[in-house]
Amino acid sequence: MFRHQGKSRTVKHNLRIATILSFVAGMVNVTGYLAFKQLTTNVTGHFALFIYDLANFNFWKGTIxxxxxxxxxxxxxxxSFLIEFFSETKRLNVFVLPTLIECIVLITIGIISDFIEMRYVNLLICLLLFAMGLQNSFVTKISNAVVRTTHLTGLFTDLGIDLSLLCFPKLESKRKELKTNIKLRVFIIIFFFSGGLTAGFFYSKLDLKLNSLIFAALILIVSLFFDDFRYQVIKRRRKFTQKKTAKKAKIHLLKHNQ
Known part of the structure; x- marks a missing residue:
């Protein structure tokens, strides 16, 4: 799901990555809000507050x-820069590095919260928004802008549009595509919501506080390793099948020549 791009990418690949990343984004969203009382997965609200402060000449406050x-x-x-750079060099799976950077940011915030007093709250909020910017960018590029996972405004808009189009018989030919899109969007919303519930439970009930972010990072890391392991298994299976087919063809050719 992290490797396939372009024509080789299927609905299943998008569903898999959408559920994982939306769950992680939901966890970051709720953890960030409970810890700092700020939104940490999108900037819509921050932009409105920025404009409000500028309009009231509170320039310093607006700078935050x-x-x-x-x-x-x-x-x-x-x-996006890292993805394009490594796409040209073709040295590794281009989506690994942005994902690992996101994991490092989440784990670092979780660990330092146990040892350092949270004085630089705005810096931590910036780091969480940076991590979500990373995620939103690479999931947009890997899915060709089909999947978005860090905020729900556009998702509910697209879901409403797709549901309305199902009401028109003249669009019967597009019905299958519409249902696929609806399924994808519903999955993202459900898993974003589930991630938020999980983070709320970890943060408040288990009293893990910002350590909840470590679990979000672990989900990403496990997904990366599992995806790579699955890719290697499929690759070796294909090579084995090709060798077996080539061997059979060779034996058949020898028998035919005899």
């Missing part, structure tokens, strides 16, 4: 919201 927006933007930029 600008940094939030810039952090998300920089995460998106860095993710």
């Amino acid at each position: 919201y600008f940094l939030y927006i810039f952090s998300f933007l920089f995460g998106s930029f860095l993710s």
